[in-house]
Amino acid sequence: MNRLNILVVGGCGYIGTHMIKALIASGHRPITLDNLSTGHRDLLPGGDFIEGAIENTALLDKIFSSRRIDVVMHFAAFIEVGESVQDPLKYYGNNFSGTANLLNAMIRHDIERFVFSSSAAVYGEPQYTPIDESHPLNPTSPYGESKLWVEKMLTACERAHGLRSIALRYFNAAGADESGEIGEQHDPESHLIPLVLEVARGTRDHIKIFGVDYPTPDGTCIRDYIHVNDLVSAHLAAIDALLDGAGSKAYNLGNSQGISVREIIETAQHVSGRPIPVVEDLRRPGDPAVLVAASAKIKNDLNWQPRFESIEEIVRSAWKWHAKT
Numbered sequence: 351m352n353r354l355n356i357l358v359v360g361g362c363g364y365i366g367t368h369m370i371k372a373l374i375a376s377g378h379r380p381i382t383l384d385n386l387s388t389g390h391r392d393l394l395p396g397g398d399f400i401e402g403a404i405e406n407t408a409l410l411d412k413i414f415s416s417r418r419i420d421v422v423m424h425f426a427a428f429i430e431v432g433e434s435v436q437d438p439l440k441y442y443g444n445n446f447s448g449t450a451n452l453l454n455a456m457i458r459h460d461i462e463r464f465v466f467s468s469s470a471a472v473y474g475e476p477q478y479t480p481i482d483e484s485h486p487l488n489p490t491s492p493y494g495e496s497k498l499w500v501e502k503m504l505t506a507c508e509r510a511h512g513l514r515s516i517a518l519r520y521f522n523a524a525g526a527d528e529s530g531e532i533g534e535q536h537d538p539e540s541h542l543i544p545l546v547l548e549v550a551r552g553t554r555d556h557i558k559i560f561g562v563d564y565p566t567p568d569g570t571c572i573r574d575y576i577h578v579n580d581l582v583s584a585h586l587a588a589i590d591a592l593l594d595g596a597g598s599k600a601y602n603l604g605n606s607q608g609i610s611v612r613e614i615i616e617t618a619q620h621v622s623g624r625p626i627p628v629v630e631d632l633r634r635p636g637d638p639a640v641l642v643a644a645s646a647k648i649k650n651d652l653n654w655q656p657r658f659e660s661i662e663e664i665v666r667s668a669w670k671w672h673a674k675t
């Protein structure tokens with residue numbers, strides 16, 4: 351097996367920590383670069399750690415000139431759609447300009463393989479469902495725009511500099527490693543599954559359902575939840591594809607199953623055996639009714655298959671983590 355030096359930017363975050371664990375298990379040498387603005391140093395499962403930001407050009411030059419880096423994986427981004435509307439420059443700055451700085455440094459040091467965490471937010475309001483990769487790209491928030499612009503920058507960088515990349519458009523990442531040692535921890539938390547499990551755990555009184563009048567069978571929003579370790583295995587497949595010479599591509603990453611907010615709450619109630627009081631609230635601005643991925647392209651091209659197909663398994667793994675934090 352090829353033992354690779356992999357720079358994982360944002361390795362202390364939710365997906366980053368799971369990625370690091372898988373890279374080590376696959377025999378690679380991960381080096382995490384994280385500014386700890388939202389990440390957790392104590393959850394990093396191993397490998398080298400460098401504290402710093404992608405805006406720090408001198409630091410990037412030092413990292414890239416002190417050792418051979420085979421692949422760069424980029425997880426470091428702000429992820430709150432609502433916040434990106436309130437504070438757009440935070441998103442254009444870090445998510446877009448910061449990534450441009452990182453790519454520039456890679457090009458200066460002839461590093462040509464890049465795996466990018468993109469998002470379903472690049473599509474905007476769905477025109478049909480499930481969404482495939484040829485769906486029009488009309489992001490409705492600065493967050494979605496920042497991800498789309500990076501994808502465009504990556505295509506241009508391949509043409510101009512031979513920098514090859516795979517962008518993975520995440521749908522709803524969820525769940526936690528089976529070990530129960532790492533999991534999702536945002537502060538403040540805004541994601542549905544962790545919030546619902548906080549209610550189950552008794553650290554939150556109720557869960558608000560944002561909108562019960564959507565044109566869906568139970569009136570609540572439908573999303574496509576994918577287990578974090580299935581996301582991670584897609585990244586391993588992306589690394590292999592880049593090593594085999596793959597050119598710049600973007601793939602959806604989801605389970606291709608639509609689950610409603612009410613179904614998540616019922617599943618969490620069942621898995622935890624605890625009551626989960628609900629308050630029906632107004633719609634959250636900008637939420638599309640249904641977001642479900644067509645994932646045939648990544649399955650065909652990268653030979654990827656999700657292992658966690660049922661929402662019950664996904665919520666059970668998250669509960670194992672939340673019940674002990």
Ligand code: UDP
Nearest residue numbers: 540541542545558559560571573611634637
């Ligand atoms: N949601 C909800 N109550 C909450 C948080 C989220 O009803 O307290 C809904 C939200 O409107 C969306 C779904 O749960 O339909 C998933 O939201 P989340 O923020 O987890 O992920 P997103 O789909 O926005 O990426």
